[in-house]
Amino acid sequence: MPLTLERRMEPSRTANLLVPILSIVLALAAGGVLLWLAGVNPIETYRAMLHGAFGSAYAISETLVRATPLMLTGLAVSVAFRMLFWNIGAEGQLAMGAFAASGVALFLPKLMPGISAWLLLPLMLVGGFLGGALWALIPAMLKAFLSVNEIITTLMLNYVAILWIQYLYYGPWKDPLGFGFPGTAPFVDAAWLPRLKDTAWLPQLFNTGRLHWGLALAIVAAIVVWLILDRTRWGYEIKIIGENSRAARYAGISIVRNILLVMILSGGLAGLAGFVQVAGISHRLQQGIAVGDGYTAIIIAWLARLNPFGVLVVALLMAALFVGGDQIQISMGLPAAVAGVLQGAILFCVLGGNFFTLYRVRWTSRRAVAQTEVTG
Amino acid sequence: MDLALILSIFAVAIQAGTSLVYASVGEIFTERSGILNLGVEGIMIMGAVTAFATAYHTGSLAAALAVAVLVGGTLALIHAFLTISLRADQVVSGLAMTIFGTGLAAFLGQRLGPEGKALVGMVGPRFRPVAIPVLSEIPVLGKALFNQDLMVYGMFILVPVASYYIYRTRPGLHLRAVGENPGTADALGIGVYRSRYLYTVFGGMLMALGGAHLSLAYTPGWTEGITGGRGWIAIALVIFALWNPYRALLGALLFGGVNAIQFRLQAAGATIPAPFLNMLPYLFTILVLTLVTIYEKTSKHVGAPAALGLPYVRGERTG
Numbered sequence: 049m050p051l052t053l054e055r056r057m058e059p060s061r062t063a064n065l066l067v068p069i070l071s072i073v074l075a076l077a078a079g080g081v082l083l084w085l086a087g088v089n090p091i092e093t094y095r096a097m098l099h100g101a102f103g104s105a106y107a108i109s110e111t112l113v114r115a116t117p118l119m120l121t122g123l124a125v126s127v128a129f130r131m132l133f134w135n136i137g138a139e140g141q142l143a144m145g146a147f148a149a150s151g152v153a154l155f156l157p158k159l160m161p162g163i164s165a166w167l168l169l170p171l172m173l174v175g176g177f178l179g180g181a182l183w184a185l186i187p188a189m190l191k192a193f194l195s196v197n198e199i200i201t202t203l204m205l206n207y208v209a210i211l212w213i214q215y216l217y218y219g220p221w222k223d224p225l226g227f228g229f230p231g232t233a234p235f236v237d238a239a240w241l242p243r244l245k246d247t248a249w250l251p252q253l254f255n256t257g258r259l260h261w262g263l264a265l266a267i268v269a270a271i272v273v274w275l276i277l278d279r280t281r282w283g284y285e286i287k288i289i290g291e292n293s294r295a296a297r298y299a300g301i302s303i304v305r306n307i308l309l310v311m312i313l314s315g316g317l318a319g320l321a322g323f324v325q326v327a328g329i330s331h332r333l334q335q336g337i338a339v340g341d342g343y344t345a346i347i348i349a350w351l352a353r354l355n356p357f358g359v360l361v362v363a364l365l366m367a368a369l370f371v372g373g374d375q376i377q378i379s380m381g382l383p384a385a386v387a388g389v390l391q392g393a394i395l396f397c398v399l400g401g402n403f404f405t406l407y408r409v410r411w412t413s414r415r416a417v418a419q420t421e422v423t424g
Numbered sequence: 425m426d427l428a429l430i431l432s433i434f435a436v437a438i439q440a441g442t443s444l445v446y447a448s449v450g451e452i453f454t455e456r457s458g459i460l461n462l463g464v465e466g467i468m469i470m471g472a473v474t475a476f477a478t479a480y481h482t483g484s485l486a487a488a489l490a491v492a493v494l495v496g497g498t499l500a501l502i503h504a505f506l507t508i509s510l511r512a513d514q515v516v517s518g519l520a521m522t523i524f525g526t527g528l529a530a531f532l533g534q535r536l537g538p539e540g541k542a543l544v545g546m547v548g549p550r551f552r553p554v555a556i557p558v559l560s561e562i563p564v565l566g567k568a569l570f571n572q573d574l575m576v577y578g579m580f581i582l583v584p585v586a587s588y589y590i591y592r593t594r595p596g597l598h599l600r601a602v603g604e605n606p607g608t609a610d611a612l613g614i615g616v617y618r619s620r621y622l623y624t625v626f627g628g629m630l631m632a633l634g635g636a637h638l639s640l641a642y643t644p645g646w647t648e649g650i651t652g653g654r655g656w657i658a659i660a661l662v663i664f665a666l667w668n669p670y671r672a673l674l675g676a677l678l679f680g681g682v683n684a685i686q687f688r689l690q691a692a693g694a695t696i697p698a699p700f701l702n703m704l705p706y707l708f709t710i711l712v713l714t715l716v717t718i719y720e721k722t723s724k725h726v727g728a729p730a731a732l733g734l735p736y737v738r739g740e741r742t743g
Binding site: 086087134136190194195196197199200201203204205207208211212214215218219343344346347350383385386387388389390391392393395396399400402403406407 | 462502505506510511512513515516517519520521522523524525526527528530531534535540652653656657659660663697699700702703706707709710713714717718721
């Protein structure tokens, strides 16, 4: 066979940058074929999606609003993936974060009437983090102490968490004045994350839309995660475990401790996504809090190559696909699920393209092949 | 509990477990060859939507199953190409398949109905129970076992045949060799890449059939998220079953039983709120998986195929 593969000594830098970009182009092309097969004009659809996501200040604000929880879940997943702990449970951790933050928002003001936002919001934030972290600790402990497969446990717990919050907003926490609406009573004003348009000292750029301070939280989280992963001993340990857990053990790194700590951080970040959604957008615990952001996070983390700042950028892109998808549902009557199809296709292309960052494909003469077979 | 109640629960357990059996036997073939396919959920749901759409438009259940098999095989081929030829990470590729399949199924479900509209709420042909003449009259168990739909009978055939194939035939021996030690298998002249492609695609076909049983028999029709995590439960079942089809059947019946009891309690107006009952299968999966993992650790039982999840590169050391 004249076509041979060589493992590159180092991953190709050009390929590292080109593969994600080409993957997106290729996935859009494949999605275009699919749309065309479904009898829709793909170019028109993409144009409508682009316009829906970035066409106006309001659209941009909506895209950023949609990106905020995706940034947090993307960070959550990438922290765990760094040490090859397959946390597929960000969805459930988000739900439990939303549950805990809502619990604080609903019941604390009853104990302390007139509580200020400066106290209530930080407590909700802590609640959200802890809700997600404790939920993530269940599969973490099962993995650390009993080596139970974390892919299955984290995933199963998603269903349990979502059923749990459903139970609450259909049952004991249901708004008695809600006319059967599946949700809790609205939070007091002090539990609302302020919107950027209401923040006086910001430039006029943000004077429209629902964009809230959760975005700043996501950006801060990315910086913190980057500092932890790239600038601390802990981050170094996580990296070593991810690359070679046996070597890590010989080097005296505690795998058990790291699994527990990493999952507290990972689940906590996903829990913050839940906090941001209830405090910034819905202002109550209700149906539609867990809409798959924990799964999209997997795509985001992988596309971003587990880099925290990459996560911010890719989350924005995925949010644009979602907002654009919603727009074509409204304007063209096309299913919003197009966004999910495109995201899956992008991930496939990245996975396939990754091959070319690790291997060099070469045409060689038969003789050279024979030689390498002898020496190799 | 009286006997009639237990038998009716058993009959429902079989129906509820059938999709799990198809899917987990599919995953067993895939994993036995050394390929981990976490895309079961995505392939099942694509099988469910395409099978129902085909049945709805053509009126033919045979055509529906044929389309599901084709779709499942094609999706699994993508996974095979990425993981075998392009050596992509098997975990991530499987997750991608689940995300992609779920998205595409939702998209198709909104387009494949009458005149390009949604499929939700449409009624199509379905598999109905067919009593097997003599066997269904066997006292006690006859009715639960032999008054079922054709796909259930297919499952009764699939499990022994799969087990015989894996443990008692030469190609089955080759399959196990490829998953345990691909280097040696290759040296013996067994085509490692070829068999991995073959069994991954075949496994995908079975997974899609599992999905088809949901939309054509168990919960006839199309609803978004019809699989409800069954693909993941099937993966857990494979671990529980120690990669053995008979044990997968046993596990699936156990899960089906949990489902059946859950419906019973709901129908009987139990005081436990419905969301808690709906949590049962998922909590049960975690519990069983934990127990099996402890059991495997303490006994010296051989668990997963040794080369599971590792790409094979001729002439390179794996692991």
